[in-house]
Amino acid sequence: MNDTLIVALSALLLAGLAVTLVIRTLLAERSAGTGSQRGPTFVPPALVRRLDIAAVVLAVLAVTTCILRVVLGTTGISP
Amino acid sequence: MTTATVPGPAAASAPRRRERVNRPGSPALAVLSLALWLFGLHPIAPGQMDSVGLIDQLSLILLVAYPILLAAVVIELAAQRPRQRLIAAYTALGVLFVYGLQPASEQIARISVAWLHAGFARYIADHGQALGSYDGRFSWPGFFSLGAFVSRAGGQADLTSLLQWAPVVLAGLATLGMRALAVAVLGADRRAWIATWLFLLTEWTEQDYFSPQATTYVLMLGGLALTVQYLVRPGPGMLLSPRPRGRAVPLNTPRDRLVAQAAVLLIALGLAPSHQLTPFMFAGALLVMLLTGWLWAAWLPWVVLIPALAWFCLGARDFWQGQLKLVIGDVGRIGSSVDQGLSQRFVGDAGRTFILDVRVGLTCVVALLAAGGWWWLRSRGIRSWALPLLAVAPFGLIALQSYGGEVFLRCFLFALPFAAILASLPLDDLLATTRPGMRAGALALVVVLLTGLGLATVTARGGNDAYTSLSRADLAAVQFAYRHAAPGQTIGGLTGDLPLGYARIGEVRPISFEGTCHELTGMDSCILDRASTFLVVTPSQENAGRIYYGYPAGWTGRLVRQLIASGKYQLVYTQDDSLVLADVTAGAGVSGNAP
Numbered sequence: 264m265n266d267t268l269i270v271a272l273s274a275l276l277l278a279g280l281a282v283t284l285v286i287r288t289l290l291a292e293r294s295a296g297t298g299s300q301r302g303p304t305f306v307p308p309a310l311v312r313r314l315d316i317a318a319v320v321l322a323v324l325a326v327t328t329c330i331l332r333v334v335l336g337t338t339g340i341s342p
Numbered sequence: 343m344t345t346a347t348v349p350g351p352a353a354a355s356a357p358r359r360r361e362r363v364n365r366p367g368s369p370a371l372a373v374l375s376l377a378l379w380l381f382g383l384h385p386i387a388p389g390q391m392d393s394v395g396l397i398d399q400l401s402l403i404l405l406v407a408y409p410i411l412l413a414a415v416v417i418e419l420a421a422q423r424p425r426q427r428l429i430a431a432y433t434a435l436g437v438l439f440v441y442g443l444q445p446a447s448e449q450i451a452r453i454s455v456a457w458l459h460a461g462f463a464r465y466i467a468d469h470g471q472a473l474g475s476y477d478g479r480f481s482w483p484g485f486f487s488l489g490a491f492v493s494r495a496g497g498q499a500d501l502t503s504l505l506q507w508a509p510v511v512l513a514g515l516a517t518l519g520m521r522a523l524a525v526a527v528l529g530a531d532r533r534a535w536i537a538t539w540l541f542l543l544t545e546w547t548e549q550d551y552f553s554p555q556a557t558t559y560v561l562m563l564g565g566l567a568l569t570v571q572y573l574v575r576p577g578p579g580m581l582l583s584p585r586p587r588g589r590a591v592p593l594n595t596p597r598d599r600l601v602a603q604a605a606v607l608l609i610a611l612g613l614a615p616s617h618q619l620t621p622f623m624f625a626g627a628l629l630v631m632l633l634t635g636w637l638w639a640a641w642l643p644w645v646v647l648i649p650a651l652a653w654f655c656l657g658a659r660d661f662w663q664g665q666l667k668l669v670i671g672d673v674g675r676i677g678s679s680v681d682q683g684l685s686q687r688f689v690g691d692a693g694r695t696f697i698l699d700v701r702v703g704l705t706c707v708v709a710l711l712a713a714g715g716w717w718w719l720r721s722r723g724i725r726s727w728a729l730p731l732l733a734v735a736p737f738g739l740i741a742l743q744s745y746g747g748e749v750f751l752r753c754f755l756f757a758l759p760f761a762a763i764l765a766s767l768p769l770d771d772l773l774a775t776t777r778p779g780m781r782a783g784a785l786a787l788v789v790v791l792l793t794g795l796g797l798a799t800v801t802a803r804g805g806n807d808a809y810t811s812l813s814r815a816d817l818a819a820v821q822f823a824y825r826h827a828a829p830g831q832t833i834g835g836l837t838g839d840l841p842l843g844y845a846r847i848g849e850v851r852p853i854s855f856e857g858t859c860h861e862l863t864g865m866d867s868c869i870l871d872r873a874s875t876f877l878v879v880t881p882s883q884e885n886a887g888r889i890y891y892g893y894p895a896g897w898t899g900r901l902v903r904q905l906i907a908s909g910k911y912q913l914v915y916t917q918d919d920s921l922v923l924a925d926v927t928a929g930a931g932v933s934g935n936a937p
Contacts, residue, residue, distance in 0.1 A: 270656060277652055284641055292599050298575070298591035305589045318641070322648060329655035336659065337666050 269332045276325035283321060287314035368421075371414035372432055379407035379439060386447045388811045389881035389919060393693025393889040396444065396804025396811075397797075408800070409793040411435055415539060416789045419532050420773045420781075429535055433517065436542050440799060441513040441550065444807065450841065451505030452811040456552040458843035458852075463489030464500040465847040473848045478665055481658035484616030485554035501552070502844050508552040512560060516550065517542050519563025520759055526570035527729070527763050532773065537766035543795040544708050544762070546701055546802035547755045558613050558620035563759060565609040565624055565646075572602035574631065575638040592638050599638070607645055614649035615657055619745070621650035623736060623756045630735050634728045672744045679740045682747040690890045697805030704798050705754050708761050715764030718771070733760040809839045809886035815918035816880040817841050822915045823876040823922050824850065831928070834874030836865075836898060837890075839882040856886075862893050866904040877911065877923040884919075 291311045307315075382404025392398055415432045418424050444452060451457065462480060465473055467490035472483040480486070493501050520541040524534035550556045575592045592599060613621040628643035637643075654662065662669070672679060688698055716730045736756035740749055769791075775784040820841050823833045827850045833842060834853040842852035859868035869877070879898050887893035905911040905923060915922035 273652065273656060277648070280648070284645065288600065288603060288639075288641070292596035295591045295596065295599075297595045298593040305591050322644060326648065326651055329652055332655050333662050333666070336663060 266332065266336070269328060269335070273325060273328045273332065276321055276328060280318060280321040280325055283314055283318045287311055287318060290314070368414040368417040368432075369428060371410050371417070372428075372435060375407040375411035375414065375439075376435060378403050378410065382407065383446055385449065386807075386811075387449065387813050387881075388808060388816075388885060389813070391808035391811070391885065393691050393808060393885075394696060394801070394805065395693075395807040396447070397801040399447075400443075400800075405797065408439060408796050409789060411439060412792045412796060413789050416773070416785055416792070419535055420785055424532060424535070433521075433535075433538060433542065434514070436539065436796075437510060437514045437517055440542060440545075440796060440803075442507075442510045443800060444804060444811070445506045445510060448506075448807070448811045449814045450812050450817050451502070451508070451552070452807065453548075453551045454810070454812070454838055454840055454842060456505045456508070457502065457841040459486065459552050459554075460489070460501045460505060461843040461845060461847045462486040463493060464845060466490035467493050467500075474660055475664075476848060478661045478668075479554070481661035482554060482616055482618055482653075484612060484614075485557050488557070488616075489552075500844060505552045508556075509548075509550040512552075512556040513545065513550040515560045516545070516556075516563060519560050519567060520762065522567035523563055523570065523759055524763055524766070526567050528766065533766045533770045536769050536773070537762045539792065540708070540711070540762040540765050540769075540795070541758060543792055543799055544704055545755070545758060546704050546799045547751050548803050549751075549755055554617045555620065558617040559755070561609050561613055562620050562624045565606050566627060566759070568602050568605050568609075569628065569631070569637070569639075569642065572598050573606075573639045573642065574636045603639055603642065603645075606642060610646040610649050613646070614653040618654075618658075618661075619739075619743075619752065621646055623739070625650070626735055626738070627732055627756075630731045631728060634726075634731060636728055669743075673742055675744070676741050679744040679749050682744040683740070683750040686747060691888075691892065694805070694889050697802060700798050700805065701802045704795065704802060705750075707795065708754075708758065708765065711765030711768070712761035713764075715767040718767040719764075729760055729764050733757050733764060808889055809837070809882045812839070812841050812882060813880070813918070813920065815920040816878075816882060818917050819878050819880065819915055819920040819922050823878055826914075826924070827876060828929075831875035833876045833878060834869075835878050835880075835883060836869075836901070837883045837886040839886050840878055840880065842878075860891060862887075862891070862897060866901055866908065869901075869905065870908055870910055873910065873925050873928065875925050875928050877905070877925075878920070879923070880920045881918075 291307055294308050294311065295305050382401040384401065386396065386399045390399055411432065415429065415436070418429050418432065459479075462472075462477070462483075463486045466483065466486050472480040472486070474480070489501050493499070517538060521534065521538040524537040524541075528534045528537065549559065572594055573592060575590050610621060610624070613624065625643045625647040628637060628646060631637040632640060632643055688695060690698075712730075712733055719726055719729070734757065736753045739745070739753050739756075743749055745752055769788060772784045772788055775781050820833070824845055827833055827846070829849045830851075832851045832853050834855060835842065836854075836859075837856040838854040840852075840854075853874055855865075855869055855872070855874075858872060859865050861868070879902055884896075884898040887897050888895055902913070902921065902923065906913060910925060910927050911923040912926045913921060914924040
């Protein structure tokens with residue numbers, strides 16, 4: 264597989280992960296609000312949970328793609 | 343916002359009346375200690391030192407300054423209302439005493455790697471990018487790029503003028519980071535100062551020279567302090583309490599938490615291209631906080647880890663194409679890591695072995711004090727695993743890496759902040775002793791303990807100075823070689839203890855015969871076979887051979903005579919005991935100051 268393609272794919276997945284995490288964190292913190300000494304246990308909204316799952320998928324794909332580059336690069340398969 | 347459930351120092355629960363007793367003693371003692379330290383300082387050249395290094399050369403007057411300063415610190419800390427500004431000033435003095443001793447007494451910056459790092463920064467400043475396929479460290483160019491930016495912004499050709507005092511600045515910043523972390527964990531009371539001082543007095547690893555690891559360590563401490571202050575639930579101080587139940591929101595606003603997370607992300611993005619180990623250790627610490635239930639921001643360990651992994655795969659290609667075995671070859675080989683990190687390091691003469699014993703002893707004392715802190719927690723019914731795990735987790739690195747034989751040193755460095763926090767707990771009890779007849783003894787015990795730790799650290803840090811410190815004559819000899827070396831030629835040293843590599847990276851190749859020609863018998867023919875265009879010989883190298891490899895005194899002199907007798911080398915420069923030989927057969931045309 265072309266090295267440039269792997270790098271581009273990794274960059275795309277990492278950018279997607281970054282955007283997902285930013286949105287997820289903004290939403291989660293807004294819904295959590297200000298903490299209090301005896302505040303209720305926080306239950307993340309459904310959208311945050313879905314974004315969490317999306318982020319996990321993107322993170323796994325991004326890391327796998329990155330590792331793939333090292334594997335292909337060190338075995339000499341990649342140009 | 344502080345909600346620590348652990349009782350604070352005994353002094354805090356005492357009646358809040360204005361203290362009537364004046365404490366003029368502590369500032370006077372601190373001023374006296376500074377005067378003695380300055381008066382006792384004197385220049386020390388590498389040639390003067392023996393195998394125990396710096397400690398042997400220090401004057402008694404200077405050594406007396408340490409217990410006096412620590413007495414001032416303990417008197418102030420034990421007071422009913424410690425004066426924060428004074429303790430902060432004493433801490434600055436402590437940084438000077440421990441980390442400023444070598445810069446103040448030695449002629450030029452020590453540790454040859456610091457000079458090479460200045461050379462890397464200079465290369466980036468001159469060429470706008472790192473040099474590919476040259477050195478694995480160039481694969482993490484963040485720190486060197488920062489150095490290049492600083493030198494260009496300051497109108498300097500290079501950063502060699504900053505090398506000498508860099509340890510004071512970087513260790514001072516690390517101490518500041520430690521104080522911030524200790525305050526976040528323990529609250530802004532006496533225990534946080536004790537933890538800071540324990541860190542300051544036991545950081546013997548000497549990783550605070552001009553290097554990526556020193557800078558990233560400071561960043562990591564800042565990131566940890568931010569995390570514990572704003573992102574541990576339900577609030578700071580909670581690492582000392584039982585594990586929180588449910589998923590309580592930290593006691594701050596969403597804005598506070600978002601800013602803290604953004605700052606940690608920024609730190610992670612700075613760490614990833616700057617050092618190969620620190621971001622992984624930072625992520626590991628955050629993972630421990632997550633697994634033990636304290637970390638609010640569950641994504642934070644991954645936010646630190648993923649950029650580091652991404653940089654390794656995408657940005658450090660030069661490194662993993664040639665040296666991937668260094669990373670994965672040691673995985674699971676604990677025996678090999680222990681062997682390289684301990685057994686193989688115990689080489690050299692009696693003096694060097696003594697220094698290694700001091701380092702091991704210091705590490706054991708810190709571990710014992712930290713274990714005392716854990717016992718302190720458990721004796722108060724606090725079954726918290728967070729702090730003990732944070733102090734122990736860095737040693738997991740042994741299962742993954744030998745780190746070139748430095749694995750225990752790195753583990754200790756990363757474990758130290760949390761070990762110091764644990765260790766501060768029982769010591770605080772000692773300082774809080776109020777029983778008549780016992781108080782003076784308790785305070786004296788703390789002074790003796792801290793003095794012992796501080797002087798042991800001074801001994802350990804200066805233990806290799808007979809060969810890691812350098813003189814102006816050494817630098818002048820190397821500068822002479824650089825002035826006369828043509829592109830493609832080499833400048834070599836018998837050992838690596840030379841200020842080499844600070845200039846002309848990629849053009850003139852610095853080499854060391856330490857790894858290739860280390861058998862004294864036949865060393866001359868080995869060097870002649872692998873000829874270096876210029877060969878720089880210094881007293882530091884003489885000391886290294888004598889102390890580390892057991893060569894007889896005067897071995898460099900005999901070797902120089904053999905090399906000159908071969909007709910291949912000619913003496914072209916000499917200043918004090920440092921000299922330069924030039925390979926006349928390689929066309930090293932020079933006109934030096936040799937007789």
